[in-house]
Structure formats: structure tokens, C-alpha cells
Amino acid sequence: MENDELSLNSVRMLHHRGSELYDKGQYVEAEKYFRRAMVVWEKIGSDSHAEFSATLNNLALVLKETNTLDEAEKLLRFALEQDEKRFGPDDPQSTTTLNNLAGVLHDMNRLPEAEFFYGRVLEIDERKLGAEHPNAARDLSNFAGFLQQTNHLPEAETFYRRALAIDQKVFEPGHPEIGNDLNNLAQLLDQRGKATEAEPLFREALSNGEKSLGANHPSVAKCLNNLALLFCKTNRMSLAEPLFRRALAIDEACFGKKHPNVSRDISNLAALLRSTKRLPESIALLRHALAIDEETFEPGHIELVGSYANLGYALWASEKLNEAETFLRRAANACLKFELATGYDFPRKNELMYDYQKVLAQMGLNKNEIEAKLKSLSGR
Numbered sequence: 001m002e003n004d005e006l007s008l009n010s011v012r013m014l015h016h017r018g019s020e021l022y023d024k025g026q027y028v029e030a031e032k033y034f035r036r037a038m039v040v041w042e043k044i045g046s047d048s049h050a051e052f053s054a055t056l057n058n059l060a061l062v063l064k065e066t067n068t069l070d071e072a073e074k075l076l077r078f079a080l081e082q083d084e085k086r087f088g089p090d091d092p093q094s095t096t097t098l099n100n101l102a103g104v105l106h107d108m109n110r111l112p113e114a115e116f117f118y119g120r121v122l123e124i125d126e127r128k129l130g131a132e133h134p135n136a137a138r139d140l141s142n143f144a145g146f147l148q149q150t151n152h153l154p155e156a157e158t159f160y161r162r163a164l165a166i167d168q169k170v171f172e173p174g175h176p177e178i179g180n181d182l183n184n185l186a187q188l189l190d191q192r193g194k195a196t197e198a199e200p201l202f203r204e205a206l207s208n209g210e211k212s213l214g215a216n217h218p219s220v221a222k223c224l225n226n227l228a229l230l231f232c233k234t235n236r237m238s239l240a241e242p243l244f245r246r247a248l249a250i251d252e253a254c255f256g257k258k259h260p261n262v263s264r265d266i267s268n269l270a271a272l273l274r275s276t277k278r279l280p281e282s283i284a285l286l287r288h289a290l291a292i293d294e295e296t297f298e299p300g301h302i303e304l305v306g307s308y309a310n311l312g313y314a315l316w317a318s319e320k321l322n323e324a325e326t327f328l329r330r331a332a333n334a335c336l337k338f339e340l341a342t343g344y345d346f347p348r349k350n351e352l353m354y355d356y357q358k359v360l361a362q363m364g365l366n367k368n369e370i371e372a373k374l375k376s377l378s379g380r
Contacts, residue, residue, distance in 0.1 A: 007044045011037045011051065018058060025218040025254045027065045034059040050086060053079045057100055064100075065218075067260055067296060069108050076101040092128045095121045095135065099142060106146055109301045111342040115150075118143040137166035137177070141184060149302070151347035153192055160185040179208030180219065187226050195230055202227040218261065221250040225268055237276055244269040260303065263292040267310050279318045286311040300337035302346070308334055309352055312359075321363050328356045332377050 018033030037055045056079035063072035076097055083094040102117035122139040129135055144159035164181040171177055186201035206223040213219055224247040231240035248265040255261055266289040273282035286307075293307040312327035332353060335346045346352075353374070360370045 007040050008049070008051075011040050011055065014040070015051075015055065015058065018062075022058070022062060024214065025216070027062050027254065028256075031059065031062045031066070034062060053082050053086075053097060056082070057097055060100060060104065064104050064107065066255065067107075069104055072104045073101070073108070076104060090124060090128075092125055092135065095125050095139070098124075099139060102146075103142060106149075109298065109338070109342065111146075111150065111344050114146060118146055132166055132169065134166065134170045134177075137163040137170070137181075140166075141181060144184065144188070148188055148191070149347075150344045153188065157185070157188050157192070160188055174208055174212055176209070176212045176219070179205045179212060179223075182208065183219075183223050183226060190226070190230050190233070195234055199227075199230055202230060216250050216253065218251060218254050221247040221254075221261070221265070224250075225265060228272075229268060232272055232275065237272060241269070241272055244272060258292050258295065260293065260296055263289040263296070263303075263307070266292075267307065270314065271310065274314050274317055279314060283311070283314045283318065286314050300334060300341045302338050305331050305334045305338060305346060305352070313355070316355075316359055321359060325356075325359050325363060328352070328359055329373075329377070332356050336377055 014033045014037040018030045018037070021027075021030035021033065034055060038059065041049075041052055041055060056075045060072040060075040060079070063069070063075070079097045080094065080101060083091075083097050087093045098117050098121045102114045102121065105111075105117065106114040118139070122136065122143055125133060125135045125139050140159040140163040144156040144163065147153075147156035147159065160181065164178070164185055167175070167177045167181050182201045183205035186198040186205060189195075189198040189201070202223065206220065206227055209217065209220040209223050224243045228240040228243035228247070231237070231243070244265065248262065248269060251259065251261045251265050266285050270282040270285035270289065273279070273285065290307045290311055293301075293303055297303050308327045308331035312324045312331055315321075315324035315327060318324075335349050335352060338344075338346050339349075357370055357374070360373055365373070
């Protein structure tokens with residue numbers, strides 16, 4: 001019994017250190033501590049300890065950040081099984097695991113499953129804890145991210161505003177949760193064409209993150225990227241470029257050079273270079289970003305649509321029409337594959353298809369030939 005207590009204390013110490021590293025964005029190092037905690041659990045037996053679920057969740061969150069999604073899903077499903085045995089299927093103590101599982105399924109492009117769990121978590125927490133509880137704010141924010149990606153923008157904005165209002169009541173000014181809410185809402189407003197309203201929120205979120213998390217945290221990289229994208233849309237390229245480069249340096253240091261966040265950063269920087277007529281450098285970066293994404297994602301993942309399209313657009317701007325057609329066609333097929341796989345509409349499909357037709361017309365194809373090309377797109 002005494003040895004078990006010592007071992008349980010060891011788990012708690014490993015958790016504490018792993019959580020510290022996770023909060024700093026040092027995910028690879030954090031993973032080592034959570035895996036060591038799992039080894040201790042194997043020695044002492046885990047079934048009788050409520051804290052075992054926390055180890056499973058923490059390790060799964062690290063794996064989500066490092067894009068090891070299959071293992072993360074397995075851990076979370078096991079944690080959910082343990083939680084529901086201990087607390088029942090409708091208890092708020094199970095919703096952290098449910099929320100984390102929804103996030104992993106979302107990243108895996110399994111959108112109907114993710115939507116089901118996001119909705120279930122929000123319903124349980126609002127009913128059992130109240131609509132103003134911080135867990136409800138977390139649930140609203142996560143569900144809003146899903147709604148944003150699936151192009152339900154007004155509903156997403158409502159959820160983000162509700163989450164921010166709750167967290168501003170619960171936490172002190174400058175808390176990381178408030179910074180995250182501000183960044184999410186600003187990104188949504190920017191997407192809806194409300195740049196004037198979004199910019200001060202982005203600046204506040206960035207300042208908040210740098211103070212509360214440190215200048216080199218991945219969440220700060222996310223804020224830098226979003227503010228830089230707004231600068232690009234408002235034609236302030238000289239302000240945007242250093243922010244993109246700083247975000248890329250942060251994410252490469254945190255995740256390594258083959259992580260989806262790094263690919264995102266490279267693509268954003270490449271888009272700026274394309275806009276400022278530095279096409280050869282832009283195309284080289286986009287080829288690199290695509291190589292990362294093709295290694296990372298299954299065919300039909302939503303991220304691949306953007307990767308193919310971005311490279312296609314850069315090649316089009318370079319007047320390399322044949323190669324541009326190849327990649328825009330891949331983007332169109334990936335778009336249709338996404339819709340077939342998930343049952344959700346791709347947000348920018350009409351724009352993509354219109355541009356693909358323009359490239360075909362510039363290549364000299366007539367109306368009938370263009371229609372035949374479009375009909376041959378299958379998404380398979």
C-alpha cells in the first residue's frame with residue numbers, strides 16, 4: 001500500500017512537470033513525462049484510480065498537438081470508457097474527455113462524429129453546470145471552431161461571443177483563455193469581412209499571449225499568423241511579412257519542420273510572396289508545404305484542398321498554365337472528395353471551380369471541352 005502511494009505521488013509529479021511543459025508549448029518534452037506516468041500506472045494498476053483518465057487525456061492532447069491522431073483517439077476512447085463506468089454517461093466529469101475526443105475527430109476530418117460529440121458535451125455541461133460555467137465557454141468555443149470550418153459563420157460568431165463573455169466574467173484580464181477567445185472571434189470577424197472590428201481584437205490577443213504564455217509559444221504563433229493575414233487583406237504587406245516569418249520560426253522550434261502548423265505558416269508566407277511578385281520563392285515554399293501535407297493527411301482532408309489550390313494559383317500567376325491546371329484540378333477533386341467523405345459543403349468550392357474554369361479557358365479550351373473537364377471530376 002505504501003509503495004502504491006509513493007507510485008501515485010510519482011504520477012502526480014510527472015503530471016505536474018508534463019503539464020508545465022505542455023503549457024509552454026514544449027510538446028515533445030511533455031510527451032516523455034506523460035508516457036513515464038503511463039509506465040507507473042501499469043505497475044500499480046489503474047482501474048481503481050480516477051486520476052488515470054487524466055493521464056490518458058493529457059497524453060492524448062500532446063499527441064493531438066504533434067499530429068499523432070490515431071493513438072490519441074485510442075487513448076481518449078479508453079479514457080471515456082473509464083469515465084463512463086465511474087461517473088455514468090451523462091456526467092460533467094466525462095465531458096473533458098468527450099471534448100478532447102471531438103477535437104481529435106475534427107482534426108481527422110471525421111466531421112459528423114466530431115459534431116455529435118461537440119453538441120453532446122455542450123448540452124451536458126449547460127444542463128448540469130449552467131450556461132455561464134467556464135466549461136460551457138470551452139464547449140462553445142470548440143463547437144464554434146467546427147461551425148466556422150463548415151461555413152456556418154453567423155452561428156459560430158454567436159458562440160464565440162458567448163464564450164468570450166463567460167470567460168471575461170470568470171477570469172482576470174489577461175488570462176490565456178480570454179486571449180484565445182479574442183483571437184478566435186477576431187479570426188471569424190476577419191473571415192466575415194469585418195477587418196476594422198477584428199484588428200484591435202487580434203492585437204489584444206497577441207499582447208495577452210505574449211504576456212501570459214511567453215513570446216515563443218505556439219498560441220502566439222497563431223495570433224501572429226492571424227494578424228499578418230489581416231494586414232495582407234488590408235494591403236500592409238511590410239507589416240505582415242515579419243509576423244509570418246516569426247510565426248514560422250516559433251512553430252518550427254516547437255513542432256519540427258514537418259508539422260501541419262509549419263505547413264500553414266509556410267503557405268501564408270508564400271501567399272504574401274506571391275502577392276509581392278516574388279513568385280519563384282513562393283512556388284518553392286508551396287511545394288514544400290504540399291509535401292508536408294501529403295505526408296500528413298489522408299486524401300480528401302480539407303487541408304489538402306488549400307495546399308493544392310495555393311500551389312495552382314502561384315503557378316497560374318507565373319503563367320505556367322499546364323502545371324497550374326494540374327494542381328487546381330487536384331484541389332477540385334480533393335474538394336469533392338471532402339464533401340463525399342464528410343457530407344459537408346466545402347466553404348470555397350464555387351470560387352475554386354470558377355477559377356479552374358478560367359485556367360482552362362486561358363489554355364484555349366472551348367466551352368464543350370471545359371464542360372467535359374468539369375464532368376470528369378469525381379472526387380474519387
